[in-house]
Amino acid sequence: GSSREMFISSLVEPVMILSLFVVGANSGSTNPACIAACPAVRVSGLIAAFAFFMAMIAETSRIPIDNQETHLELTMVHEAMTLEYSGRRLAIIELAAHAKQILFFTILANVIVPFGGIITYPLKIIAISAIIGTLEVSLAKMRLFRVVDFMTFSFALSIMAMVAWAVGL
Numbered sequence: 001g002s003s004r005e006m007f008i009s010s011l012v013e014p015v016m017i018l019s020l021f022v023v024g025a026n027s028g029s030t031n032p033a034c035i036a037a038c039p040a041v042r043v044s045g046l047i048a049a050f051a052f053f054m055a056m057i058a059e060t061s062r063i064p065i066d067n068q069e070t071h072l073e074l075t076m077v078h079e080a081m082t083l084e085y086s087g088r089r090l091a092i093i094e095l096a097a098h099a100k101q102i103l104f105f106t107i108l109a110n111v112i113v114p115f116g117g118i119i120t121y122p123l124k125i126i127a128i129s130a131i132i133g134t135l136e137v138s139l140a141k142m143r144l145f146r147v148v149d150f151m152t153f154s155f156a157l158s159i160m161a162m163v164a165w166a167v168g169l
Contacts, residue, residue, distance in 0.1 A: 005081060008058055008065065011151035015055040018158035022048040022165050023111060044164035047157055049113065054154035056108060058147065060101040063136040065147055105129070 026045045058065045082093050102125075109124035116124075 005061075008147060008151070011148065011155075012055045012059045015051055015151065015154045015158050016059070018155070018162055019048040019052040019055065020107075020111070022158070022161040023052075025165055042165075043169040044161045047161035047164060049108070051154045051157035051161060052108060054150065054157070056104045057132065057135070058151060058154075060104055061097070062132055064139040065150070 022044050026042050026048075082090060085093060105125055105128050106121075108128060109121060113124065
């Protein structure tokens with residue numbers, strides 16, 4: 001399970017880095033096409049946000065990448081690492097997984113789509129949670145080798161976002 005988790009994480013990190021780079025480069029630009037200095041309004045920002053969303057699903061072990069409710073050891077990704085823990089140590093691992101998920105939701109809500117402020121933050125988190133919940137009930141878990149295709153597509157999206165940023169879109 002831990003080798004599968006590291007395998008997926010190694011595919012996710014380049015996508016995260018490239019998409020956050022594009023968003024950071026967009027926010028630093030003085031292009032008047034960027035409405036209200038929002039990096040997600042530009043085409044490159046939208047593509048980078050979608051690539052980040054796909055990587056966030058994989059990094060936080062959500063369906064279609066991982067089914068956290070499974071009890072089949074051969075299909076477990078994240079949950080296989082928690083099989084030998086119980087009590088306080090299991091609670092700490094679960095708390096860390098939830099903290100990582102809310103951190104990625106916050107990055108998506110406030111860095112990539114920085115509309116509003118502290119007032120709109122709960123609404124953005126609820127919207128992200130609703131989108132992920134809808135995806136989880138409408139999709140089935142992928143096989144491990146299909147995850148490579150999923151992350152390759154998100155990497156290609158992040159490269160497209162970088163090219164769009166370089167072109168000025």
